[in-house]
Amino acid sequence: AQTVTQSQPEMSVQEAETVTLSCTYDTSESNYYLFWYKQPPSRQMILVIRQEAYKQQNATENRFSVNFQKAAKSFSLKISDSQLGDTAMYFCAFMRGGATNKLIFGTGTLLAVQP
Amino acid sequence: EPEVTQTPSHQVTQMGQEVILRCVPISNHLYFYWYRQILGQKVEFLVSFYNNEISEKSEIFDDQFSVERPDGSNFTLKIRSTKLEDSAMYFCASRRPPGQADTQYFGPGTRLTVL
Numbered sequence: 001a002q003t004v005t006q007s008q009p010e011m012s013v014q015e016a017e018t019v020t021l022s023c024t025y026d027t028s029e030s031n032y033y034l035f036w037y038k039q040p041p042s043r044q045m046i047l048v049i050r051q052e053a054y055k056q057q058n059a060t061e062n063r064f065s066v067n068f069q070k071a072a073k074s075f076s077l078k079i080s081d082s083q084l085g086d087t088a089m090y091f092c093a094f095m096r097g098g099a100t101n102k103l104i105f106g107t108g109t110l111l112a113v114q115p
Numbered sequence: 116e117p118e119v120t121q122t123p124s125h126q127v128t129q130m131g132q133e134v135i136l137r138c139v140p141i142s143n144h145l146y147f148y149w150y151r152q153i154l155g156q157k158v159e160f161l162v163s164f165y166n167n168e169i170s171e172k173s174e175i176f177d178d179q180f181s182v183e184r185p186d187g188s189n190f191t192l193k194i195r196s197t198k199l200e201d202s203a204m205y206f207c208a209s210r211r212p213p214g215q216a217d218t219q220y221f222g223p224g225t226r227l228t229v230l
Contacts, residue, residue, distance in 0.1 A: 033217050043204055045158070045221035052217075091158060095217065100146055100170035102160040103208075103219060 002027045004094050006106035013082045014114050020067075021077045021109045023092030029053075031097030034068065034075045039108070040088040048090070051075065053097075079111075087113045117141040119222035121207050127228045131196050136225045138190045138207030146210040147190045148219060149182065151175070151203040158206065164190065197229045 003026045013019035025034070036048040051059045051068050058066050063083075067076045079086055092106040120139045128134050140147050149161040163170040164182055181193045190209075194201055204226050208219040 035218070037221075042223070043152075043226075044223045045206060045208075047218055047220070050218055093158075095219075097217070100163045100165050102148065102163055102171060102173075103150070103158075104160070105158040107157045 002094050002096070002104050004092055004104055004106035006092055006109050008109045010110045012112045012114060015082055015084060017082055018078060018080045019082055019111065021090055021111065023075045023106055025073050025075065025094050027094065029096050033095045033097065035093040035095070035103070036077045037091045037093060038088045039091060049077065082113045084113050084115060087111060119207055119209055119220055121222035121225050123225060124223065125226045127230065128197055130199060130229055134194050134197055134227065136192045136205050138222055139188050140190055140207065140209030141220060143211065144209035145212045148208040149192045150206045150208065152206065153203045199229050202227060202229045
């Protein structure tokens with residue numbers, strides 16, 4: 001069975017600085033996807049970034065980028081130039097390749113951006 | 116940009132009562148999911164649905180739960196006899212047909228409170 005581990009329950013960063021959130025996963029699959037979702041206080045789940053396992057290049061979306069280390073089964077999220085609106089819970093998620101497959105979430109990291 | 120919508124945003128019910136949570140997935144999506152999140156915990160998969168039948172369900176999704184796509188737009192989750200432990204945030208998600216992006220898009224959630 002696949003598992004997703006987020007070892008940092010809470011983190012804090014100063015506005016405009018850079019922060020990295022950690023995620024590790026365990027799987028024997030070769031075809032899979034990894035995601036970071038953001039959950040602000042409204043509790044909506046918002047997709048931040050996705051990574052296909054077959055791609056060696058790390059995904060980037062504006063201020064958000066990932067460090068995907070496939071051999072180490074590590075998938076960290078880097079947030080550059082942190083903004084107050086980045087304050088949220090961040091969930092790492094794994095999905096096996098295949099049309100109907102479910103997302104498996106980690107326990108989340110609560111990120112607080114301080115002014 | 117198309118969104119997944121959910122109604123109601125908050126539902127309060129008495130233990131033992133039936134509730135129906137409603138979702139309208141994005142119009143060209145074919146795969147549908149329900150997840151739940153007990154307060155302070157991670158998001159857990161309940162069920163996936165495709166071609167008018169359940170593709171996969173978790174251990175949580177017992178005989179008290181059912182899903183239905185009664186028409187071309189709605190996707191519902193029914194809990195027949197609610198328990199206190201069913202109190203949670205319930206998220207609907209949908210996904211495009213195969214061959215397109217493998218991302219699940221989430222609705223804003225329904226907060227269910229069982230008294």
